[in-house]
Amino acid sequence: MKKYLPLPLSFYQRPTEEVARDLLGKLVVHRVGSEVLVGKIVETEAYTIDDPACHAYRGKTIANQSLFGPVGHTYVYLSYGIHYCMNIVSRASDCPAGGVLVRALEPLEGLDLMRKHRPGVTDRMLTNGPGKLTQALGITQKFDGHDLASHDLFIAYAPAPEHIVTTTRIGISKGQHAHRRFYIADNPYVSKQ
DNA sequence: CACCCGATTATCT
DNA sequence: GATAATCGGGTGT
Numbered sequence A: 001m002k003k004y005l006p007l008p009l010s011f012y013q014r015p016t017e018e019v020a021r022d023l024l025g026k027l028v029v030h031r032v033g034s035e036v037l038v039g040k041i042v043e044t045e046a047y048t049i050d051d052p053a054c055h056a057y058r059g060k061t062i063a064n065q066s067l068f069g070p071v072g073h074t075y076v077y078l079s080y081g082i083h084y085c086m087n088i089v090s091r092a093s094d095c096p097a098g099g100v101l102v103r104a105l106e107p108l109e110g111l112d113l114m115r116k117h118r119p120g121v122t123d124r125m126l127t128n129g130p131g132k133l134t135q136a137l138g139i140t141q142k143f144d145g146h147d148l149a150s151h152d153l154f155i156a157y158a159p160a161p162e163h164i165v166t167t168t169r170i171g172i173s174k175g176q177h178a179h180r181r182f183y184i185a186d187n188p189y190v191s192k193q
Numbered sequence B: 001c002a003c004c005c006g007a008t009t010a011t012c013t
Numbered sequence C: 001g002a003t004a005a006t007c008g009g010g011t012g013t
Helices: A016-022 A111-117 A130-137
Strands: A027-032 A035-048 A074-079 A083-089 A098-109 A153-156 A164-167 A181-184
Touching: A016 A035, A016 A098, A027 A098, A027 A130, A035 A111, A035 A130, A074 A130, A083 A130, A098 A111, A098 A130, A098 A181, A111 A130
Parallel strands: none
Antiparallel strands: A027 A035, A027 A153, A035 A098, A035 A181, A074 A083, A083 A098, A164 A181
């Protein structure tokens, strides 16, 4: 098994947009029993409290409290009653709430188990969407508020990609103008180019 | 307690 | 391109 080095806490304590960009190329590592599921982050979106598209925009609630919680933790929520989406809580110290939505991964390790989690789909469809990657990695709402400095679920260091594309975000009705979506150019696992 | 809706996906046409 | 599936949380009565 390869060795994975978790990102330091200081990585997450910067402006959310900056973290979203820098998370590209980094690895999501989930240990499940004796197996390890690893995916490279290839697409992200930044959401902060001053942004109408952000779940925290209307204030703190039971559902979104993780976005107000400590940086370097997760915010996992149920989308459309069906899918879980995972955020990485990240923000500068003067920002009360914010996080980075992980929108797509490139599967690197544990492909066999990912295929079991998502039966009947091609490898390219395993993790190329925010609801798909959580299913492939076995991430559910139980992981909401999870500390990413932990042993079983964390973000690991990896070199930054060369070419990054910045666009507007996907699937939102408000804040459509803002360019807060980032993805690695020409990566086949990006949800939509 | 009823109503509304969404940071999605799969499956149609 | 359109739409059903599905459900917890937020809001207002």
